[in-house]
Amino acid sequence: MSVARRDRGAADALALVLIAPAVIGLAVLVVMLGRSVDSRAQAQSAAEAAAQADALERSPAAADAAAHRLVDAMLVDHDSCSAPSVLVDTTRFGPGGDVRVSVECHSSARGIELVQRTAKSFVAVAVAHIDEFRAVEHA
């Protein structure tokens, strides 16, 4: 009886030793995936907003400045979307044209080094149509 109980205890301990790291790993993986989805959503949202803001500006230079200002104001979370870089394509800027914004930001590996060694980068692209009756100033 006592031998059987001791054996079961050993089996339980072994199972715990095997399961615990896997459970912790799984939990960290969940955090990493959550952060990754959040990063992409934040980058996409910032790109959309920047493109919409650009489409309301009157010159390519003002559009570029507006996109940078807006993205810097929106992406302030250092874990999910840090150090954003913005690329504004204004080659088709003008009434009836469009403006394209690419936002790249980095999701930090802080706290999840077990499954992600370095920061991951995410790129989101958004395009906004410019109103046909919008006034435009050319440089």
Add this chain to the structure above:
Amino acid sequence: MVTGLVLLFAFTAGGMIWLARDVNRSVSNRSAAQSIAFQAARSAAQQVGITSLREGAEVRVDSQLAQRIAQTTADELFSGYDVDGRVARVTVVPPDTVEVEVHISDPAGNVVGIASARAETAG
């Protein structure tokens, strides 16, 4: 038992990664669909008779022109977002409102974007 546990955790982890990738694409496509529908509706709602407006007539969207412009704008934006989409419906609600519905097809799941825009004069 150990093999069973390893398999169980491997499948769970694989399933979660697959789910997260699908959710990622789905979120991105939904956002694109909504944005494209809104912008197509907005550009269609701008197809108003300028001359009659200057003469004080009510705002009236040209139905045929609005449909064509909504389609053109949406096509440009589908290409800009690099998605496989189509305009499912452009409805002009007289005299000044346009509704646009777009569908985006993707292996992660098809998404729908619906938006409405109304033309109005300032002041």
